[in-house]
Amino acid sequence: MHRSEHPGESSHGPPSDPRRLHPSAATPGGPHRRRSRWITVSAVIVGVGLLTALFGFGLGRDPSVIRSPLLGRRAPDFALRTLDESRTVRLTDLRGQVVVVNFWASWCAACREEHPALTAAWDRYSDQGVVLVGVDFQDRKGPALEFMREMGGGWPVVEDPGGRTALDYGVAGVPETFFIGRDGVIRFKQIGPSPYEVLTDQIQRLLDQRG
Numbered sequence: 001m002h003r004s005e006h007p008g009e010s011s012h013g014p015p016s017d018p019r020r021l022h023p024s025a026a027t028p029g030g031p032h033r034r035r036s037r038w039i040t041v042s043a044v045i046v047g048v049g050l051l052t053a054l055f056g057f058g059l060g061r062d063p064s065v066i067r068s069p070l071l072g073r074r075a076p077d078f079a080l081r082t083l084d085e086s087r088t089v090r091l092t093d094l095r096g097q098v099v100v101v102n103f104w105a106s107w108c109a110a111c112r113e114e115h116p117a118l119t120a121a122w123d124r125y126s127d128q129g130v131v132l133v134g135v136d137f138q139d140r141k142g143p144a145l146e147f148m149r150e151m152g153g154g155w156p157v158v159e160d161p162g163g164r165t166a167l168d169y170g171v172a173g174v175p176e177t178f179f180i181g182r183d184g185v186i187r188f189k190q191i192g193p194s195p196y197e198v199l200t201d202q203i204q205r206l207l208d209q210r211g
Contacts, residue, residue, distance in 0.1 A: 068170060068186070068189040069170070070169065070170060070178070070186045070189070071186055071187070071188070071189060072185060072186070072187075073185065073186060074184050074185055074186075075091060075099075075101070075169075075178065075180045075184055075185065075186045076091075076165070076168035076169060077090075077091050077092055078090070078091050078160075078165045078168070079091075080135070080158035080159060080160060080165060081158060081159060082156050082157060082158050082159075083136060083141055083144055083145050083148070083157050083158065083159055084145070087156075089133055089156050089158050091180075091184075094131050094133075095182070095183075095184050096129075096182050097129045097130065097131050097182060098125075098129060098130045098131070098179070098180070098181065098182060098203055098206040098207055099130075099131050099132075099133065099179075099180040100121075100130065100131070100132045100133070100177060100178070100179055100180070100199070100202075100203065101133050101135060101169070101177065101178040101180065102118060102132065102133070102134050102135065102175060102176075102177045102194070103134075103135045103137045103166060103169070103171050103174050103175060103176045103177070104134055104135070104136065104137060104174050104175050105136060105137045105138060105139040105144070105174050106136075106139050106140075106143040106144045106146065106147035107139065107143070108137075108174045108175065110174070110175055110192060110193045111174055111175045111193075112147075112151070113193050114175050114193035114194055115151045115153065117193070117194060117195055117196040117199055118132065118134075118153065118155075118194070118199070119151075119152060119153050120196050120199075121196060121199040121200055121203065122153065122154065122155050124200065125200075125203055125207075126154070126155070128207065129182075129207065130203055130207070131155070131156075132155040132156075133155065133156055133157075133158060134153070134155060134156070134157035134158065135157075135158055135160050135165060135166065136157060136158065136159050136160060137160065137163070137166055137171065137174045138163060138166075141159065144157070144159075175190075175192065175193055175194070176189065176190065176191050176192075177189070177190040177194045177199075179202045179203070179206060180206075181206045181209060182206070182209070187202070187205075187206060188202045190202075
């Protein structure tokens with residue numbers, strides 16, 4: 001009985017058309033290469049899944065409650081000139097008092113929103129051993145002085161040439177506020193505008209602490 005064959009195909013030898021070969025023989029590397037490919041694809045999928053989970057976790061957290069590595073540590077020292085150049089404010093000179101260090105800027109809308117709360121807290125505590133220091137952040141002196149004239153506030157406001165103090169405190173944006181106890185240790189950090197209740201609660205807590 002006659003059996004038809006394709007041109008170039010012998011009935012006595014192995015088939016010459018690679019399409020008729022077993023897939024593992026037609027593909028260089030065979031099963032090992034396919035396993036490697038699947039391992040690579042799986043690793044990529046797992047990596048993307050982890051990144052997605054981490055990103056979602058970060059978005060779901062309130063940045064104002066992220067713990068600063070400075071909490072519980074001695075506040076970085078500074079000696080900065082006031083914007084009106086009338087004096088130099090040294091943190092070491094304020095030891096024994098509760099110190100609130102507020103990083104702000106005239107171009108910052110949230111700082112304008114926060115300012116009335118700072119003013120109210122200053123009016124309440126300025127004669128009780130509490131010092132508020134405003135540190136102007138990445139700003140120009142003229143607009144900063146105009147901001148203070150417009151908004152009011154009797155606390156010292158200092159400039160930070162080169163942003164060195166902001167770097168020491170790990171400031172990423174404004175406003176950010178640090179609450180320092182009488183012992184010179186940072187006890188609380190607020191990221192974003194500080195409501196009056198946060199200011200008074202943290203200041204009173206530090207005033208109530210002894211030592």
